[in-house]
Amino acid sequence: MPAAAGAPTPVLDPELLLDFFARHGRDLPWRHPSAGPWAVLVSEFMLQQTPVRRVLPVHQEWLARWPTPADLAAEPAGEAVRAWGRLGYPRRALRLHAAATAIARDHGGRVPSTVPELLALPGVGEYTARAVAAFAFGAREPVVDTNVRRVLDRAVRGVDSIREPAVAADRRDLAALLPVEPARAARFSAAVMELGALVCTAAAPACDRCPLVARCRWYRAGRPAGTARRPVQTWHGSDRQLRGRMVAALRAERAGVAAAELLLLGDDRDQARRCLAALIADGLAEQDPDGRVDLPR
DNA sequence: AACACGTGGAT
DNA sequence: TATCCAAGTGT
DSSP: OOOSSSSSSSSSSSSHHHHHHHOOOOOOGGGGGTTOOHHHHHHHHHHHHHHHHHHHHHHHHHHHHHHHHHHHSSSOOOHHHHTTTSSSTTTTHHHHHHHHHHHHHHHTTOOOOOOHHHHSSSOOOOHHHHHHHHHHHOOOOOOOOHHHHHHHIIIIIOOOOOOOOOOOHHHHHHHHTOOOOOOHHHHHHHHHHHHHHSOSSSOOOGGOOOOTTTHHHHHTTOOOOOOOOOOOOOOOHHHHHHHHHHHHHHHEEEEEEHHHHHHTSSSHHHHEEEEEEEEHHTTEEEEHHHHHHHHOO
């Protein structure tokens, strides 16, 4: 240990990470100084399990059409689902609409700035609440997504992780590494996230381009393989596939679709009935007395 | 805690 | 072609 310094340099050295972020961080719309909390919140919903490239155009359309939470809340939830396009997980559109409604009703139309208030919004979990608090309001909160979790696992813990939602221990560990100054801490989280997205990727990490390679415990251990993943559900013939087809049909038809027509989209009659009922139960579809189905009003 | 929940690009 | 997986949340 150096005689002059009190603590050893951490693996996730803020100096190295912030320099990396300044040089290589992507110029994304929700990172612009002009992007307000609403633009950040919308981006975080869209980015849940969805790549940046596909979010970009839809985010731009949403902000142009609904510049404030109240603008979105003033329209039927079905319009949010329709404008969601093919981003996937359309229930996110429903929850974002519900969040906008709660913001308009309970927060005077302003996106709240504290983690507890954000957590109370529909569709906002442990990750999104801290991402908005940090990136939109400059709060000193540990922001741990799948990228940050992977960097923590590899660089700090020396193991390769399977992809799972971050846990409290991950947030605690990152919190211990945050710079003291809040705005700098927020940039630090964004920098770790960016490193995971651009360099320390899941499948093909580019250690030769990593600013942390000299300290990385995983690299120094010879990049040991991670544990096996849980088996994934087959896609062909799944409920998810059929639900996707049904919602796509509803998005395309402003006048609604006959229930019988939706049921034809599946190979299995019982499965189709079950999926349609589930969509209605989830609030992604509504059925009128004639049996006509539409996106929610 | 384990699952369900969409989509499309990369390998 | 099959599998992985990308800024998670709710149950």
